[in-house]
Amino acid sequence: MFEARLLQGSLLKKVMEALKELLNEAAWDCSDAGIQLQAMDNSHVSLVSLNLRAEGFDKYRCDRNLSMGMNLGSMSKILKCASNEDIITIKAQDNADTVTFVFESPDQDKVSDYEMKLMNLDQEHLGIPETDYACTIRLPSSEFARICRDLSQFGESMVISCTKEGVRFSATGDIGTGNIKLAQSAKVDKEEEAVVIEMQEPVSLTFACRYLNSFTKATSLSKSVQLSMSPEVPLVVEYKIEDIGHVRYYLAPKIED
């Protein structure tokens, strides 16, 4: 028996938005520690890793580990039937071929349930290596979304260069060039509005704007986002999900032939 009840159901709706542009289907791996999802996008240059800890749920029960293959388009349709205020419960029997989503209104006067067929996904389990990054940059998530959107107009790819002084985002294309420089915040009233840079060595890498824009679909999950970069390894874009977990996106830098 698996059962996970989330008082703040809107978080699951937001998680869905953060996943569905990159992934058509994915396995939700449930254990007594919580729910994990890890999948490469179709083109195999980005990876999405979601972690929702058991303690973050109002009620969580997982008698035995299970991996639920879900079509994310179908799951998204179902979650659209939940109101933002609803409490959402995900339920499945052991070895079941369906999963049930239950939506309760806050005053319990409306309860809906939707059963969805599970899929058999033949998925590879990838490990994520512990990595020391040369630069980590924390900035407001809305600022990052704005930068990705603005620079996408100039070209298909964007250079992110990080030095002690700050971080520069640049894109070049037919119409010209765009550069956005963010300095490290001197002092801030609210931590989530800060730009904070930790740097071992300067790094400059090029990334496809299309993927960065897809990652920013997670913006509503967190006020700030963290970018981690090192030469020759994938970029990590991390959004924390309140007290419950995180979604991390990995993206290979563009490599010149």
Place this chain on the structure above:
Amino acid sequence: SREQMMMDRFFQMA
């Protein structure tokens, strides 16, 4: 592509 190879190499390191 070389990007795909980098992803495979990175995630196999774990």
